[in-house]
Amino acid sequence: MKDKMTEYSDSKIIIQRSDSSIIATHFPCSCIKDKENLTILCNRNVFEQNESQPDEILTRDKYSVFYIFKKGGENMTQTKFLRSSPGPNTDDLCVYAKKGTSVKEALERDGRFVGLEDFKLCEAKTESTESKTPIKYTESTERVDNLDQKKFKIGRERKKFDTKSVLDAAQKSGISVKRAMEETGSKVRPSEIYKILCKQFQDLKTWMESRFPGDSYQKALKLKKQDFGKIQQSFSEVHRVRELLRLGGSVCLLKFNAFRVTVQGTGFLLFDNFILTNAHLFKMCTDLPSDKWRERVKITGTFNYENPNCDSNKEEFTAKLCGGCDIGRDYAILEINQTAETGEAELPPGLLSRFGRLPDNGEACLIGHPAGEVKQIDPTCIIPKKETNPAVRDHIFTLHSINQEIRKDPYADIYVAYNSFMYGGSSGSPVFDAHGRVFGLHTGNVLFNSGKPNESSIEYALSLLDIFENFVKELKKRGNKELLERVKEAAKGNPYLKQIIDRLKTEEPMETNLPTRSEAPQ
Template structure:
């Protein structure tokens, strides 16, 4: 991890902190660039040094642009370059070319460029020329609100929200979700040798096993440290629902397994309580959610339960966005940026090209950082998704995702069973078989992966 990445993850510094150096408090002439790794800085004390405004590039280190800024500038210039090349000299007047040039150089919309130059141009004419040059863009614009106006689209959005509210307003359903939410807990991953820590959410799968996201461990796993899991301390905090109460419990956990493709990690609680050193009592760990696994709900109603920003447990009712509706959802979410038509087009295209797009479940949610690993429930108490994150592009909303997503739990379960079967971990698989009994979705997956069972509750190891 670089110094810049570490400070961004720390959370106590401004998001756009970049292009700086660290000055060693004990050695005045010892400077560290923000692009260097943090390994050799352990236990040191430093000052953050920023270049003075107005100084020449020759006298100061070049300011390093953050990844988000690079992405934003690169894409914005590419899009505006397309705007200028799409409309050639024979189609544009000198005034129109001036507006297009200003839009390209300053990465602003055509409307804003026209206002800055005080030139009156026909925006509809330019957009029509662009449509002629880009058939895909024309198709996108025609499909933006197919067969209905923006007003009708917004009315439909309000109608869907009303259905979601109604689905999760019945007392017995809310009571069931609250009961199931006891399995959801706040996770903290600490570096044993430094102050680095990561927050997340997880839930009890069964017994002492907890399911969460694998990317919570990226700061260690991607740093090339051998046996990195031995360098972290994982704690699972229960009952963090009311900050005024003192019923919170911390239990220590260790990494059991996981998968990077579906971004999941399985943790196992250690036998002793982190606070008391005593063996974990059976009633300290609530029942797991494996028995409640199910498919994507047909009605699209969903509810996330997690710990966003490491805070108290929260619920967020939402609605699943089907694959064929993602373009329209992105357009609605970015309606205030509708003048940046090429930017919106590029975002939609990048979501389609993302390897996660084909398998993940998408929706809108306020659950951002810290809620990774939250379970996603349907209106009937089944849990179908592992909330993983959002599609972040750094533009036009630098700190917000355009749309959020989860990985289907049935796909995660199949991957988990398959990996443990290949490892020959039959003790674990036998427990899974018992927990999955009566759930037709899980039993079907087990049969396809493990095969028929000779004993109702036992997986037989094949003879060599």
């Protein structure tokens, strides 16, 4: 027998008392009756797992000893709460605990129970009290002091059916029905869900038939698969991902505070200590003269905000509005304040030298801080201008016809459109192509009429080459030769920027010859 026992660890040993109940291997001897017989059995599976250190053995009066039936009670009949089965020769487990200990602490320390969340003890009825007395419950947080020699079943409180509150919570928070059930503590009736779906089906069928006549649905689905395949292929190669992550180091979270209003946005390092972002982030200052913006607007920013649980890598700074701010073309240039302290910090590389043409189609990738959250990447696909109308029709409700808005906008030729999950707070994000060139400044969108403020049908980016050309023209107009030379130095090696600079040397008018936004028809 001794040789056979050595094959089993303590975690597989079952000790049975003379009353057939099972005790833990750490059960104190002071709680065992004199001359009581104990039967030691060997289990094939782990029955007990106790990692706590053994305590000093106390006298019997310092403990409460109670019993837990191996079969679950109310709402626990199908739930596993024992590490493994104690076998057919017993009905209950004998548990001990120091007085003053809670029920939950006692069962957790015991080592034979698992998955005990939100439970309670239901006092087991005897045959004589089966129908005479109501069930008494002991909460898991109660002390064990009054449980000595009593028998219990482990149970749970029955969840109430409240389909409406669960669905309302799911819709309001944008979470799954399963998660809403967990958070509300209620259940849904499948029959009620079925009725709701049946009511919606006819409207859905009518809409689908009007939207996809004939076999157009299969054709549209095929095009979507092709677009997804292109995106996946372009941004699945490791070297492209690494390059995007490196370039994304130049992207920063921005916060603008004025008149007790805080606006969040995104920007990226242009060159030296200058940042490019959208001018519409200063909308709270529309009625304020531009020469007053510097003193009224407080600008702070953060590089490397990528992990919400780690502050060690974040690099925070303050900035001020530079002379380059064009409300019409919706861009602003910020200058990071250089102090004795921050001047020593090394800034990430600027993206000016990576500027490229505005593509007509193909893959794209945004890097930004939507809703002021950690930095995120969103691969997408550019919507060719001739396909803008079908893209709009991909959504059943819209506030505006995007195509009509573009026709009214004299700046339509300097836009590129795409779908993206990037919403409020991501304005000012750089938009890259599949080759790592940055071509756009993520700027605007058109919202659904769906009651969800963070959804939009089509997003837009402004041409960075157009912004650069306008910025250089403004520097020349103001006679800021020092900053102009710094711009030229940072633009060296980029053929697109060189072409713009060379053309503007002769002070020729810009090819687009567009009016300012204030002059553009509304």
